[in-house]
Each structure stands twice: as C-alpha cells, then as structure tokens.
Amino acid sequence: MRRERLSTRPSPDARHDFLMELSGAPQPGVRLILRLVPDLLVPDPASVVAYLAEFSGFPNGLEALAVAILDDLNNELVPRWVEVAVESDVPLPHRVVIEDRQPTWDNPRLLGRLRPL
Numbered sequence: 001m002r003r004e005r006l007s008t009r010p011s012p013d014a015r016h017d018f019l020m021e022l023s024g025a026p027q028p029g030v031r032l033i034l035r036l037v038p039d040l041l042v043p044d045p046a047s048v049v050a051y052l053a054e055f056s057g058f059p060n061g062l063e064a065l066a067v068a069i070l071d072d073l074n075n076e077l078v079p080r081w082v083e084v085a086v087e088s089d090v091p092l093p094h095r096v097v098i099e100d101r102q103p104t105w106d107n108p109r110l111l112g113r114l115r116p117l
Contacts, residue, residue, distance in 0.1 A: 002054035006076045008041040026055035036082040066096040080105040085117045
C-alpha cells in the first residue's frame with residue numbers, strides 16, 4: 001500500500017548522472033535523508049511526503065525502517081545509486097545508513113562530492 005504513494009516522473013535526461021537529496025520525518029523524532037542518483041525515473045517530492053506518512057507508527061526500529069524505505073525506492077524508482085539515512089536522538093543518538101546501487105553503475109567523482117551526513 002505504501003509504495004502506491006510514491007509517484008514518479010521521467011528523468012529530465014537519463015544520459016547524465018545527477019544527485020537528488022530529499023529529507024523528511026517518517027515518524028515523530030525521526031529524521032530521514034534520501035540521496036539518490038536517478039536512472040529513468042525521479043520521485044515526485046510531494047508524493048514522498050505522502051509516502052513517509054505511511055510509516056507513522058512503524059514499530060520495528062530504525063534498521064527495519066531504513067531497509068523498508070530502501071526496498072521501496074529500489075522497487076519503484078530503480079535508481080542508479082541510493083542512500084537512506086534515518087536517525088533519532090531518543091532514547092539516545094542512533095543513526096542507520098544503508099545504500100545500494102545498480103551492479104554496473106559507478107561514478108566516484110560524483111559520490112566523492114557528497115558531504116558527510
């Protein structure tokens with residue numbers, strides 16, 4: 001059901017690598033940063049807000065939340081590269097970062113420009 005909330009549009013130019021960064025709050029007190037290099041599709045930012053609302057009350061911890069979001073993005077967008085970071089300060093500072101990429105994609109110059117999360 002939650003994947004249906006994600007809508008996409010065609011990439012403006014799939015010949016070029018570019019980085020998208022979106023952030024939001026899937027749950028109270030939880031911060032999310034999505035960074036991705038799209039392939040043929042880009043996410044509609046407004047739909048990401050609706051998608052993240054589906055995680056309200058997600059009971060399984062930050063690790064499971066990060067994996068679920070990664071799986072959904074890989075399924076709906078098939079990005080060249082994607083990184084999902086979720087963090088919370090309660091009950092103590094806790095951060096989970098997970099990434100994935102298409103098997104044949106690599107652009108070390110682009111990824112080398114990323115600022116640390």
